[in-house]
Amino acid sequence: xxxxxxxxxxxxxxxxxxxxxxxxxxxxxxxxxxxMKDVESxxxxxxxxxxxxxxxxxxxxxxxxxxxxxxxxxxPDAGRPRKDYALTDKxxxxxxxxxxxxxxxxxxxxxxFGEENG
Amino acid sequence: xxxxxxxxxxxxxxRGLRASKxxxxxxxxxxxxxxxxxxxxFRADFADExxxxxxxxxxxxxxxxxxxxxxxxxxxxxxxxxxxxxxxKSEAPTSSINVWRARHVTRWSSMILSLFILYSLINPFVSxxxxxxxxxxxxLFFVLLFFxxxxxxxxxxxxxxxxxxxxxxGITLGAFLIFYIGYFRxxxxxxxxxxxxxxxxxxxxxTFGVMFYLLSQYPVRQLTTL
Numbered sequence: 001x002x003x004x005x006x007x008x009x010x011x012x013x014x015x016x017x018x019x020x021x022x023x024x025x026x027x028x029x030x031x032x033x034x035x036m037k038d039v040e041s042x043x044x045x046x047x048x049x050x051x052x053x054x055x056x057x058x059x060x061x062x063x064x065x066x067x068x069x070x071x072x073x074x075x076p077d078a079g080r081p082r083k084d085y086a087l088t089d090k091x092x093x094x095x096x097x098x099x100x101x102x103x104x105x106x107x108x109x110x111x112x113f114g115e116e117n118g
Numbered sequence: 119x120x121x122x123x124x125x126x127x128x129x130x131x132x133r134g135l136r137a138s139k140x141x142x143x144x145x146x147x148x149x150x151x152x153x154x155x156x157x158x159x160f161r162a163d164f165a166d167e168x169x170x171x172x173x174x175x176x177x178x179x180x181x182x183x184x185x186x187x188x189x190x191x192x193x194x195x196x197x198x199x200x201x202x203x204x205x206x207k208s209e210a211p212t213s214s215i216n217v218w219r220a221r222h223v224t225r226w227s228s229m230i231l232s233l234f235i236l237y238s239l240i241n242p243f244v245s246x247x248x249x250x251x252x253x254x255x256x257x258l259f260f261v262l263l264f265f266x267x268x269x270x271x272x273x274x275x276x277x278x279x280x281x282x283x284x285x286x287x288g289i290t291l292g293a294f295l296i297f298y299i300g301y302f303r304x305x306x307x308x309x310x311x312x313x314x315x316x317x318x319x320x321x322x323x324x325t326f327g328v329m330f331y332l333l334s335q336y337p338v339r340q341l342t343t344l
Contacts, residue, residue: 033171050191051149051172052156052199055164060206083167 014098017047021057022066022087022095029070029086032058058085066091142176145189152192155200157207217336224329225274231322232267239264259298262291266323273330281330288323292316 014022017039024030024038035058036049049057061067065088072082087095149172153165172192179185239260266287273280296316299307307315 032167033174036171036175048191050195050199051168051175052192052203053195054171055160055168056199056203056206059160059164059203063206082170 013101014094016043017049017053017057018061019095019098020047021054021061022091022098025067025085025087026092026095029072029084031072031082031084035085061085061091064090066094142173145176146173149192152196155196156203159207160203217333220329221333221336224326224333228270228273228326228330231326232270235263235267239267259291259294262287262294266291270323270326270330273326277330277334281327281332281334283327284323284330285327288320288327291323292320295319 020039020042021035023042024035030038032051032054036051036054039047039049058067062069062085067085068088070084070086072084146169150165150169153161153168156165175188176185179188266284269280269283269287271280273284293316296312299315300309300312
């Protein structure tokens with residue numbers, strides 16, 4: 001799947017892919033492969049990134065300063081230093097805002113279904 | 119990109135056969151080459167990691183189908199990923215000033231050209247004797263010229279629409295001239311000369327049209343963020 005440009009600053013909702021990437025690293029920093037696997041798991045297998053799509057999204061999120069790159073202290077067996085990605089404060093607030101938006105959408109839907117059923 | 123450092127585990131497991139080692143190595147090499155299509159800055163930042171992740175994904179593949187799915191996903195999304203990354207890099211804040219300059223130059227130079235052409239078109243009607251020579255036969259040419267110049271002025275406000283109309287007008291204008299001169303005065307000019315005249319007339323409009331069309335991809339509000 002591809003990840004289109006998402007511009008939360010313009011008041012637009014985040015794309016699902018961007019949302020899941022941010023959600024994936026919300027708790028602790030992760031490297032690219034871990035993010036890829038986590039997003040697949042979080043989305044119940046609906047979102048499967050190609051490597052290019054994932055790093056295209058990561059590059060954009062870094063540019064927007066929603067995430068940051070940190071060096072991993074424990075190098076993998078290949079010996080090459082691995083880079084992890086973590087949410088910045090800006091990224092946290094974007095993610096929280098999106099969660100709030102989704103909650104409000106869900107609340108509206110529940111209210112409407114409640115009205116219809118009740 | 120250090121391709122040699124990848125060790126792909128291709129031992130068969132109880133879920134099915136893994137791809138052979140040489141296929142995995144070949145795919146990683148091909149993937150490494152495909153990364154050259156990305157912009158240099160992007161490659162410098164991510165190529166090694168992408169290669170790592172791709173190798174890990176192949177290593178985790180269970181069975182031929184999973185293997186093929188991974189390869190298919192990479193190949194299918196490669197063009198769009200490259201376009202997205204290139205677009206993203208071209209939209210970097212450092213290019214804003216260039217966009218502003220390009221828009222400024224395009225707008226003003228197209229405005230001068232449009233007004234000059236429109237004035238030249240109105241002038242023969244003011245002085246009928248200058249319009250008399252071939253005037254009626256060339257009326258379609260004048261109409262085309264009028265609307266193409268108008269499209270350029272329109273592009274000041276609606277860049278995409280105006281740009282596309284200007285491109286279309288320019289091409290039609292060039293083609294019309296080639297047809298007109300070739301049909302009515304075939305003996306006077308060679309085919310190369312005809313093409314040259316057609317291109318010469320079409321070129322400024324097509325150039326301005328393309329410029330406006332490209333500029334339409336950059337919002338005007340960037341002007342205020344400089």
